[in-house]
Amino acid sequence: MGKIQMTTPIVEMDGDEMTRILWKMIKDELITPYIDLKTEYYDLGLAHRNETDDQVTIDSAEAARKYGVAVKCATITPNAARMEEYHLKEMWKSPNATIRAALDGTVFRTPIIVKGIEPVVKTWKKPITLARHAYGDVYKNTEIRVPGAGKAELVFTSEDGTETRELIHQFDGPGIIQGIHNTDRSITSFAHACFQYALSTKQDLWFATKDTISKKYDHHFKDVFAELYEKEYREPFERAGITYFYTLIDDAVARVMKAEGGFIWACKNYDGDVMSDMVSSACGSLAMMTSVLVSPDGIYEYEAAHGTVQRHYYKYLKGEETSTNPVATIFAWTGALKKRGELDGLPELEDFAGRLEKAALSTIEAGKMPKELSLITNLENVTVLNTEAFIKAIRETLDEGLMKA
Ligand code: NAP
Ligand code: MG
Numbered sequence: 001m002g003k004i005q006m007t008t009p010i011v012e013m014d015g016d017e018m019t020r021i022l023w024k025m026i027k028d029e030l031i032t033p034y035i036d037l038k039t040e041y042y043d044l045g046l047a048h049r050n051e052t053d054d055q056v057t058i059d060s061a062e063a064a065r066k067y068g069v070a071v072k073c074a075t076i077t078p079n080a081a082r083m084e085e086y087h088l089k090e091m092w093k094s095p096n097a098t099i100r101a102a103l104d105g106t107v108f109r110t111p112i113i114v115k116g117i118e119p120v121v122k123t124w125k126k127p128i129t130l131a132r133h134a135y136g137d138v139y140k141n142t143e144i145r146v147p148g149a150g151k152a153e154l155v156f157t158s159e160d161g162t163e164t165r166e167l168i169h170q171f172d173g174p175g176i177i178q179g180i181h182n183t184d185r186s187i188t189s190f191a192h193a194c195f196q197y198a199l200s201t202k203q204d205l206w207f208a209t210k211d212t213i214s215k216k217y218d219h220h221f222k223d224v225f226a227e228l229y230e231k232e233y234r235e236p237f238e239r240a241g242i243t244y245f246y247t248l249i250d251d252a253v254a255r256v257m258k259a260e261g262g263f264i265w266a267c268k269n270y271d272g273d274v275m276s277d278m279v280s281s282a283c284g285s286l287a288m289m290t291s292v293l294v295s296p297d298g299i300y301e302y303e304a305a306h307g308t309v310q311r312h313y314y315k316y317l318k319g320e321e322t323s324t325n326p327v328a329t330i331f332a333w334t335g336a337l338k339k340r341g342e343l344d345g346l347p348e349l350e351d352f353a354g355r356l357e358k359a360a361l362s363t364i365e366a367g368k369m370p371k372e373l374s375l376i377t378n379l380e381n382v383t384v385l386n387t388e389a390f391i392k393a394i395r396e397t398l399d400e401g402l403m404k405a
Contacts, residue, residue, distance in 0.1 A: 002034065003033075003034060003035055004034060004035045004345075004346075004348050004349055004352055005036050005058075005343070006035065006036060006037065006038040006346065006349065007066075007344045008038070008067060008069075008070040008340060008343070008344055009038040009039050009040045009065045009067060009338070010037075010038070010040075010043065010067070010070065010071055010336050010340055011039070011040050011060060011064045011066075011067050011070035011071070011245050011301075012039035012040065012041045012042065012047065012070075012071055012097075013042050013044045013060050013070060013071065013072040013073060013075075013099075013264075013314070014041065014043050014044060014045060014073050014086075015044055015045060015072065015073030015075040015076075016044075016046055016073070016074065016076045016308045017084045017308035017309065017310055017313035017367070018308060018309035018310070018312040018313040018316060018322065019044060019073050019074040019076075019304065019306075019307075019308045019309060019329060020073060020259065020308070020326060021313070021316060021387070022073075022329050022387065022391075023073045023329065024189075025225075025326070025387070025388060025391050026277075026329055026330055026333060026391065027333075028307075029395050029397065030330065030333075030356060030391065030394060030395060031234045031333060031337075031356075032234040033316045033395075034109050034402075035349070035352065038274065040067065041316050042056055042059060042060035042062050043056060043062065044056060044057055044060060044072070044075050044084065044095050045072070045075070046075070046076045046078065046086050046088070046092075047086060047328070048323065049075075049095070049219040050086060050087075050088050050089055050090075050092065051091055051405040053089075053090075053260045054092045054093070054098070054102045055208070057092075057095045057098045057099065057344065058102070058145060058225060059371075060099070060194045061098065061099045061100075061102035061103060061383025062106055062301055064103060064301055065102070065103065065299055066300065068299050068300065068304075068341065068343060069299075069300050069301075069336050069339050069340050070299075070300070070302070070336065071301075071302045071332050071333055071335070071336035072095075072096075072099070072301055072302070072303040072332065073303075073304075073329065074303070074304055074306060074308045074329075074330075074337045075096070075308065076252050076305050076308055077092075077094040077095075077096075077117070078091045078092050079091070079094075085307055087115075087269065094321060096303075097139050097140075098141075099257050099301065100134035100271060100292070100293060100295060101140070101302065102134060102137060103134075103295040103299050104134070104135050104189060104295055104296060105134050105135075105193065105294050105295035105296070106131055106132065106134055106189075106190050106193035106194065106197075106293070106294055107131070107134050107272065107276075107291060107292070107293050107294075107299075108130040108131050108132075108197060108264075108291070108292050108294060108321060109129065109130045109132065109272075109276040109279070109280070109289055109290065109291045109305055110127050110128075110130075110131055110219065110289065110290050111127045111283035111284075111288060111289050112127075112283075112288045112289060112290060112327060112328070112331060113127055114288070114359070114361045115165060115283075115365045115379075116364065116365055116367075116377045116378060116379035117283070117284040117285075117288065117364070117373060117376060117377055117378075118378060120195055120281055120282045121256055121257060121262060122281050123259060123261075123281070123293065124259070124260065124261045124283070125255070125260045125261055125262070125377055126260060126276050127261055127262070127283070128256065128259070128261045128263060128264075128265055128266070128279050129197075129203070129263070129264045129269065130195045130202070130264075130265055130267060130272055130275055130276040130279055131193070131205075131264050131265065131266040131272070132267055132269060132271075132273065132276060133187070133190040133196060133266075133267070133268050133269045133272060134269065134293060135182065135186040135190070135268070135269070136180065136181055136182035136183070136269060136271050137180050137181075137182060137268060137269040137270055138251060138268075138269065139149075139176070139269055140180070140181065141178050141179060141180045142178070142180075143177065143179075143181040144176070144177045144178075145174075146171050146175040146176060147174055148171070148174050148176055149165070149171050149172050149173060149404070151167070151169075151170050151171070151345050152160055152167075152168040152169050152170075152177045153165050153166065153167055153168060154166040154167075154168055154179070156205060156314060160183060160282065164296055168247050168363050173402075176336075178382070180217075180331065182221075182285070183323070183362075184229060187221055187224045188228065188404055189295075189296035190266075190367070191225045191229075192228065192263065192296060193296065194207070194266045195228065195229065195232070195233045195237075195244070196295070197264060198237070198242060198244075198264050199233075199237070199240055199242070201264070202241075202242060203263050203264050204233075204242050204243045204244075204245065204262075204263040205242070205244045205245070205262070205263070205264045205266060205269075206245050206247065206252060206255075206263055206264065206265045206266065207221075207222070207225050207244070207245070207246050207247075207248075207266040208220055208249040208251070208252035208265070208266075208271070209221050209246050209248075209249055209268055209271075210249050210250075210268065211246065211248070211395070212289050219266060222239070222246060225244075225246065225266075225327065226246065227400045229244050229382075233288075233311055236372060248266075248373075249267075249271060250320055250355050251368075252265065253275075254292075256279075262341070271328055275326045275394065276289070276291075276305060277305075280305060282371075284373065285325060285372055285373065285376075285404065286305055286306035286328070287304065287306050287324075287326075287327050287370075287372070288303075288324035288325070288327055288328065289304075289305045289306075289328055289375075289386030290305075290331045290335060291305040291328070291330065292335055300335075300336070300339050302331075302333070302335035302339075303332050303334040304328035304329045304332050305328060306328060309324050312387075321386050322386060322387045323327035323371035323372070323384060323385065323387055324369045325359055325370040325372055325373065325390075326328055326370075326390065326391055327364075330356065330357070330360050330365070330394070331357060333356075334353035334354070334356050334357050334374060335352075335353075337349055337352065337353040338350050338353040341353065346374060346394050353403075355398060355401055356394075358400060359394050359395075359397040359398035359401055360394050360397075362397050362401075363390070363393050363394045363396075363397045366377075366389065367379050367380075367381055367382045367383055367395070368382075368383050368385055368393045369382060369384065369390065370384070370385060370386065370390050379394070381402075
């Protein structure tokens with residue numbers, strides 16, 4: 001059987017540590033034997049980001065803009081320890097933050113549901129999709145460590161020179177201050193992305209902020225959503241039989257715990273970061289969640305929601321056995337392949353991506369799984385597999401499925 005052909009490359013953003021190891025195994029075992037893979041490769045591994053003064057991250061975002069579909073491996077966001085470990089010239093920014101800022105998108109994260117791994121929240125019957133605004137707020141902040149007594153003010157100078165001032169705090173000793181922002185343009189595109197995703201997946205949309213405390217900042221998010229809904233989305237929502245619902249973030253958290261699932265929960269940037277980790281953990285694992293960044297002009301970047309799994313990598317380097325879950329990284333690849341297939345009219349490519357996803361899930365349902373899932377499954381007679389053996393087991397399931405077809 002010949003390999004599946006592609007017409008347009010996928011932008012491939014390689015990454016760090018254990019996920020970089022997974023990346024190669026997944027390509028070698030589950031993708032290139034079946035697809036004549038076309039990618040434009042960018043090495044976002046920390047060493048290469050450092051060599052290129054992080055230009056490679058910017059270039060990869062540009063390439064995503066050019067081709068429309070990217071797949072990204074988890075990457076290290078440097079901190080003080082990493083400065084030493086990798087002899088960095090600078091504490092480079094989070095690549096995700098750079099890419100999100102360049103593409104100005106919304107991140108949609110959905111738990112991957114599999115038989116045998118039940119959500120800890122008993123009422124959840126269907127997945128809850130988190131829609132995370134991916135621009136601004138604390139991720140684009142400016143901070144000052146206040147050394148001692150003094151006055152902190154918020155000043156906005158308009159282009160004609162007019163100043164608007166607000167007192168933040170009269171310090172009588174040391175402290176801290178932080179400035180954050182967002183733009184109407186970004187909030188509006190976030191709202192459009194959420195409404196459109198709800199329509200395309202026929203699911204209710206919830207949105208929540210802390211507008212009772214943040215009477216201008218958070219309240220503005222609420223207003224933008226409400227206005228847009230009335231103007232453009234009320235009718236299509238009613239026709240689709242779905243609803244838009246706004247509530248306070250605390251109320252949303254309480255309701256989510258009693259809900260059945262099957263809806264989209266839109267969150268501001270920070271809330272979305274934290275809540276998506278909570279939802280995925282409650283569904284079993286950070287590695288059982290899909291994540292895609294959708295930009296307002298239709299660029300899709302697929303990734304895993306977890307990090308580089310550093311502790312496993314150090315074990316791997318010592319030659320010890322690891323059992324790292326590759327499912328989220330596999331689904332990042334299948335998401336990108338499916339989208340490429342859809343955009344380029346390649347049903348075979350879409351079909352293959354679907355089969356690979358099914359093979360990964362059937363392997364788990366057959367009782368073969370990485371360690372972290374074996375600890376929470378209600379299946380009996382489970383076989384715990386190491387990183388490589390699990391990927392090979394998925395390949396066997398995939399081949400069996402392909403033989404039958
Ligand atoms: P992490 O890599 O997500 O890992 C946290 C812990 O979760 C791991 O130690 C592991 O627990 C478990 N885990 C996560 N993914 C797993 C998988 N696929 N299979 C099995 N277990 C898994 O987060 P972190 O340790 O906080 O961060 C490590 C690095 O990743 C940092 O440098 C951070 O900057 C970066 N990061 C990158 C991204 C991204 O690129 N999207 C996101 C978050 C963090 P056990 O060790 O107990 O087995
Ligand atoms: Mg997070």
